[in-house]
Amino acid sequence: MVSVSPCPHGYPGEACIVCKVRHISVCAALSATELSALDELAQHVRFSQRETIFLQGADADWVYNITGGVARLYTLLPDGRRQIVGFALPGDFLGLAMGKTHPFGADAIEQVSACRFSRTAFSLLIDRKPHLLRRLHEFATHELSLAQDQMTLLGRRTAEEKVIMFLLGMRERWTRLGSASVTVHLPMSRQDMADFLGLSLETVSRTLNRLAREKVIILVPDGVRITDLERLIRPVAA
Amino acid sequence: MVSVSPCPHGYPGEACIVCKVRHISVCAALSATELSALDELAQHVRFSQRETIFLQGADADWVYNITGGVARLYTLLPDGRRQIVGFALPGDFLGLAMGKTHPFGADAIEQVSACRFSRTAFSLLIDRKPHLLRRLHEFATHELSLAQDQMTLLGRRTAEEKVIMFLLGMRERWTRLGSASVTVHLPMSRQDMADFLGLSLETVSRTLNRLAREKVIILVPDGVRITDLERLIRPVAA
DNA sequence: GCCGTTGTTTGACACGCATCAATGCCGGCC
DNA sequence: GGCCGGCATTGATGCGTGTCAAACAACGGC
CATH class of the missing domain: 2.60.120.10 (Jelly Rolls)
Structure with missing residues (x-):
């Protein structure tokens, strides 16, 4: 209620x-x-x-x-x-x-x-x-630009790239809010991430765990810690 | 130049x-x-x-x-x-x-x-x-809404649904511009459609030709004619 | 006319990711 | 404490698209 x-x-x-x-x-x-x-x-x-x-x-x-x-x-x-x-x-x-x-x-x-x-x-x-309207308009065009980035992600990125960009994107948003934590807070379920990234929940889970096995991230309850940013970023840019 | x-x-x-x-x-x-x-x-x-x-x-x-x-x-x-x-x-x-x-x-x-x-x-x-700013803002939020529809298309639709929705979308845009023609004008290449829909150009070509073989559309130079709208729409809504 | 270029179609094959299924984990609740 | 429901993990398998390749069509230039 x-x-x-x-x-x-x-x-x-x-x-x-x-x-x-x-x-x-x-x-x-x-x-x-x-x-x-x-x-x-x-x-x-x-x-x-x-x-x-x-x-x-x-x-x-x-x-x-x-x-x-x-x-x-x-x-x-x-x-x-x-x-x-x-x-x-x-x-x-x-x-x-x-x-x-x-x-x-x-x-x-x-x-x-x-x-x-x-x-x-x-x-x-x-x-x-x-x-105020101008401010709102800037907000809307910024959202539009983000939506277009997301279209590129959904249409042309692989599963691993999708997951990595999601993690980096969430990290950026939380740090912008002033959260100084090294751990990225992820309150959403695997199914939510999958529906955001155009994947199945199993693929999200597998990808996350593979990244953890490769020691690029550490999985923690309701989030991840990014330990090897270099290796995370390179395969995305290339 | x-x-x-x-x-x-x-x-x-x-x-x-x-x-x-x-x-x-x-x-x-x-x-x-x-x-x-x-x-x-x-x-x-x-x-x-x-x-x-x-x-x-x-x-x-x-x-x-x-x-x-x-x-x-x-x-x-x-x-x-x-x-x-x-x-x-x-x-x-x-x-x-x-x-x-x-x-x-x-x-x-x-x-x-x-x-x-x-x-x-x-x-x-x-x-x-x-x-004028208000008008522009309305335009931007409309674009944003379209971008979100496109995100749904890219993330959760099959190849056939993508192609069909693209055709219907283009038809709607041309008719809104006052073109009364039954033929949808498509000046872009298969590669362009593929890059818009998150597919390969071969998949676009195959899907288009299958729809033509099923007599749902007719392929013409630089466009298609939609002959069986019912059958086009049903599989998209479902 | 012929050929080079660019785009399209079609086939054979491969592979990434979805699907199906089983198991494990954890927190809530009686 | 033990059961139960929701979520996560992991494996086996299959399918939808991508990839590679070849043939074809359309067009413009010489």
């Missing part, structure tokens, strides 16, 4: 690391007054593990900003095949597509907390604040 | 079909004064068959709007593998990513003509005209 409450996030300079991320990514474009206006609009919501955030095709009533946990975004084919189009980490936005309905579904991999704004309120705010 | 001249395009209501497309897609957000300001900025350019429009990683100095012909957009891996991330038809925009450099390369499949604006001038225009 989703729990709802006023959003308790802070502002840049305050203690909350997650919310710092959020403000850097979008709200930097807003004045203090506008930020507090946004604050009044915002609701804090929580989703438990495996809970659906929104379904593919559902009306897009809310815009979400993840403040904790990881969500998976996916499209489903009628026969059950699934493609995960992305993972949403703290700081990421969800439901920004301008259409009336969500083009993909989203659910919580671990417990997820998020700030939620009504789409209409958000839309009004955008109309009054062009600079 | 690229040929450059002042852009001769017209406005909505005038004869030029290609430019009508262009104005519907973006310039509808502009006033008549702004349109003519844009006109003065615009250059008309032509690229001959196989000519490069811009290279992956090159400085993004120009924004292009295709007015005739078809271009392919692609990323290259160091070892020569190629992924075509999209085909640009008349009316489409190129080089809109906000970054300093192009994240993908583009070249002309047939002879291509386009309107070209300097990025800085275009950027200034955007700053003065929020509504």
Whole structure:
């Protein structure tokens, strides 16, 4: 069950690391007054593990900003095949597509907390604040560029390259969030990775374990430690 | 060699079909004064068959709007593998990513003509005209949604489904441009289709010819005629 | 006309990854 | 503590595509 409450996030300079991320990514474009206006609009919501955030095709009533946990975004084919189009980490936005309905579904991999704004309120705010729109547009074109990289990965990379690039990609995203850990946190299941990379879960598992046997990575619960970055990167670039 | 001249395009209501497309897609957000300001900025350019429009990683100095012909957009891996991330038809925009450099390369499949604006001038225009930015943002999120569909196609569809969806997708795009023909125009080579669908050119050729043998399509020079839409659609949805 | 070039078709074969299946591991719960 | 359900691992096997190769068609140049 989703729990709802006023959003308790802070502002840049305050203690909350997650919310710092959020403000850097979008709200930097807003004045203090506008930020507090946004604050009044915002609701804090929580989703438990495996809970659906929104379904593919559902009306897009809310815009979400993840403040904790990881969500998976996916499209489903009628026969059950699934493609995960992305993972949403703290700081990421969800439901920004301008259409009336969500083009993909989203659910919580671990417990997820998020700030939620009504789409209409958000839309009004955008109309009054062009600079915020510009920020959103940059975000969207960045996402587009990532999606095109992912198309190259899905269409033209081998299984091993896919897995390696996934690990490096996740590492980069976590370090960007300020996690200084050498271990890359991977809360998603093998099946999730497989559906993201266009592989079977068995191939993901085999590849991961082969890399571990070759001492390039070390498998740990809910993650991997990258021990030999050189050997990881070279076969990908070549 | 690229040929450059002042852009001769017209406005909505005038004869030029290609430019009508262009104005519907973006310039509808502009006033008549702004349109003519844009006109003065615009250059008309032509690229001959196989000519490069811009290279992956090159400085993004120009924004292009295709007015005739078809271009392919692609990323290259160091070892020569190629992924075509999209085909640009008349009316489409190129080089809109906000970054300093192009994240993908583009070249002309047939002879291509386009309107070209300097990025800085275009950027200034955007700053003065929020509504235009909104239009661009909608365009970008639409592209993002298409890219996610393509990810699903690349990761989870079989070769036959890929080819069928490509044909239906191209048909939809041409009909949207007002081409009433029953024949889908396909100016790209088998290799181009293969690199778009994550297949080998032989698999594309075999699949196309099998569909023709099953009398679902008819192969014609530079295109196909879809004769049995029912049988084409059913296996895709299922 | 003929030939060289470029793209397409078709066949034979190989291989990477999916599929099927069995076992192992771990955490939750009664 | 022991059972049970979900996820991960590992092996055996098969199939869908890729790869290699040869023949063919279309086209332009001389």
